[in-house]
Amino acid sequence: MKIETAEQGAPGRVTEDRIRVLPNAVVVLDGVTSRTRPPNRNGGWYATELADELARSINATDPLTDLLSQAITTLTEAHGLVPGDSPSSTAAIVRWNDETIDALVLCDTPVVAFGQSTRVLEDTRLEDLRPDPDILRWKNKPGGYWVAEADPAAGQQALTASWRRDEVTNVIALTDGVSCGVSEYGLFAWEDLFRMPLGEVLDRIREAERGDSEHERWPRYKTHDDQAIARISFTA
Numbered sequence: 001m002k003i004e005t006a007e008q009g010a011p012g013r014v015t016e017d018r019i020r021v022l023p024n025a026v027v028v029l030d031g032v033t034s035r036t037r038p039p040n041r042n043g044g045w046y047a048t049e050l051a052d053e054l055a056r057s058i059n060a061t062d063p064l065t066d067l068l069s070q071a072i073t074t075l076t077e078a079h080g081l082v083p084g085d086s087p088s089s090t091a092a093i094v095r096w097n098d099e100t101i102d103a104l105v106l107c108d109t110p111v112v113a114f115g116q117s118t119r120v121l122e123d124t125r126l127e128d129l130r131p132d133p134d135i136l137r138w139k140n141k142p143g144g145y146w147v148a149e150a151d152p153a154a155g156q157q158a159l160t161a162s163w164r165r166d167e168v169t170n171v172i173a174l175t176d177g178v179s180c181g182v183s184e185y186g187l188f189a190w191e192d193l194f195r196m197p198l199g200e201v202l203d204r205i206r207e208a209e210r211g212d213s214e215h216e217r218w219p220r221y222k223t224h225d226d227q228a229i230a231r232i233s234f235t236a
Contacts, residue, residue, distance in 0.1 A: 001232065001233060001234050001235075001236055002232075002233040002236035003021055003026065003230065003231070003232050003233075004198055004230070004231045004233075005019050005021065005198070005228070005229065005230045005231075006198035006199050006201070006202055006227075006228075006229055007019060007202075007226075007227055007228035007229070008202055008226070008227050009226050009227075010177075010222070010223075010224040010225055010226050011224055013226075014044065015044070015226040015227075015228070016030065016031030016032075016033060016042065016043045016044035016047055016226055017029065017030050017031065017047065017175050017177070017226040017227065017228035018030075018031070018044075018047040018048055018050075018051040018089075018228070019051075019228050019230055020051045020052075020054065020055045021230070022055055022058060024058075024060060024095055024096060024097065025058050025093060025094060025095040025096070026093070026094045026173060026230045026232060027051055027054050027055065027058075027091070027092070027093050028091075028092040028093075028109055028173040028174065028175060028228055028229075028230050029047040029050055029051050029089045029090060029091055029092070029109070029148075029175075030043075030047065030089060030090040030107075030108075030109050030175040030176065030177075030226065030228070031043025031044040031045070031046055031047030031048075031087065031088075031089045032046075032087065032088045032089060032090070032147065034087065037087055041087055042087055043087050043088065043089060045087060046075070046086070046087035046088060046089050046148075046149075047089040049075050049079070050071055050072070050075060050089050050091070050148055053071040053074055053075060054067065054068070054071050054093065057070060057071055057074075058093070058095060060095075060097060063160075064093050064095065064102055064103075064104035064158070064160055065104065065155050065156050065158050065160060066155070066156075067093075067155075068091060068093070068104065068106065068148065068154075068155035068158055069152040069153070069154075069155030069156055070152070070155075071148075071155070072148055072149070072150070072151070072152045072154060072155055073152040075150075076150045076151075076152070081149070081150035082150055083140065083149065083150040083151045084139070084140070084149075084150075085150075086149050086150040087149070088139075088147045088148055088149035089147065089148045089149075090106055090107035090108055090109040090147060090148070090175070090176075091104065091105070091106040091107070091109060091148050091158065092104065092105050092106075092109040092110065092111050092173040092174075093173075094111055094171050094173050094230075094232060096165060096232075096234075097165075098165065099164065099165055100162055100163070100164065100165060101113065101162065101163045101164075101165050101168055101171060101234075102160065102161075102162050103121050103160065103161045103162070103163075103171070103173075104158045104159070104160050105121050105122060105123045105158060105159050105160075106123060106146060106147065106148060106154065106155070106157070106158040106159070107123055107125075107126055107145060107146065107147045107148075108122075108123065108124075108126055108127060108175075108176040108179070109123075109173065109174065109175050109176065109179075110122035110123075110173070110174065110179050111161075111171060111172070111173045112171065112172050112174075112190050112193070113161075113163050113168050113170075113171045114168065114169055114170040114171070114172075114190075114191065114194050115163075115167045115168045115169050115170075116167065118190050118191060119161070119163065120190065121159060121160075121161045122159075122179075123145075123146075123158070123159050125144065125145040125146065126145040126147075128145075129144065129145055140153070140154055146158070165234060168234055169194075169233070169234060169235045170194040170231060170232065170233050170234065170235075171231075171232045171234070172193050172194060172229060172230065172231045172232075173229070173230050174193075174228065174229040174230070175225075175226065175227065175228045175229070176225060177205070177224075177225035177226050177227040177228070178193075178201065178202065178205065178227050178228065178229045180205065180218075180225070181201065181204065181205045181208070184218055184220075185205065185208050185218055187204055187205065187208055188201070188204075193229070193231070194231060194233075198229055198231060201229065202227045202229075205227065206224065206227075209223055209224050210223075
C-alpha cells in the first residue's frame with residue numbers, strides 16, 4: 001500500500017490543519033479558526049493535541065467513536081477545557097486491517113472510498129445550518145452540529161462506515177479547504193482526487209479562489225482556507 005499527503009496553509013497564516021500517519025490509520029483534523037483565541041490555545045493548538053492523543057490511543061479493535069470520545073476527555077481533563085468556551089477541531093479517521101477499513105468523520109472533514117463504486121462519508125450538519133446567522137448556538141447540541149471540543153459526547157455523534165478491504169482500492173480523507181473543490185467549486189469529481197497529483201489538486205483550488213477574490217461566484221466568508229488531504233492506495 002501507499003500513503004500520500006499534501007497540505008498548505010492559507011496565504012499569510014500558519015495552517016491549523018493536521019495529518020498523522022500511523023501504521024494502521026490516518027488522522028486528518030481541521031482546527032477551527034478563532035480570532036479571539038491566543039496562538040497557544042487556538043484551533044491549531046487543539047488539533048495538534050488531539051492528533052497526538054489519537055496517535056497514542058488508536059488501536060485495532062475499539063470503536064472509532066469511543067477512541068475519539070476518550071481523546072476529547074483526556075484533553076479536556078489535562079488542559080481544563082470548558083464546553084462551549086474552548087478551541088475545537090473537526091476530525092476524520094481511517095483505520096484498516098487485512099479484512100476491513102473503518103472510517104469516522106465529525107463535522108466537515110469527509111472520507112471517500114473508491115472501488116467498484118464511490119462511497120462518500122460526510123457530515124453535513126454544519127453546512128445544513130449555515131443559513132442561521134447565529135450558528136454557534138447549535139454547536140454540540142442535539143439537532144445542531146458536532147465538533148471535537150470539550151464535550152466527549154461529540155465523539156459518539158461522529159458518523160462512521162466500514163468497508164471490506166478487498167472492495168476498496170483507494171481512500172481519501174480531506175479538510176474542507178480541499179473538499180470544496182468538489183462540493184462547492186465543481187472543479188473536480190471525487191474520482192479525480194485519487195488519480196491527480198495531490199499538489200496539483202491544492203494548486204488548482206488556490207487558483208480558482210484567486211479568480212474569485214470578491215466571493216461572488218462562490219460565496220464564502222474567507223478567500224482561502226487551510227488545505228490538507230491524505231490518500232491511501234491499498235492496491236499500490
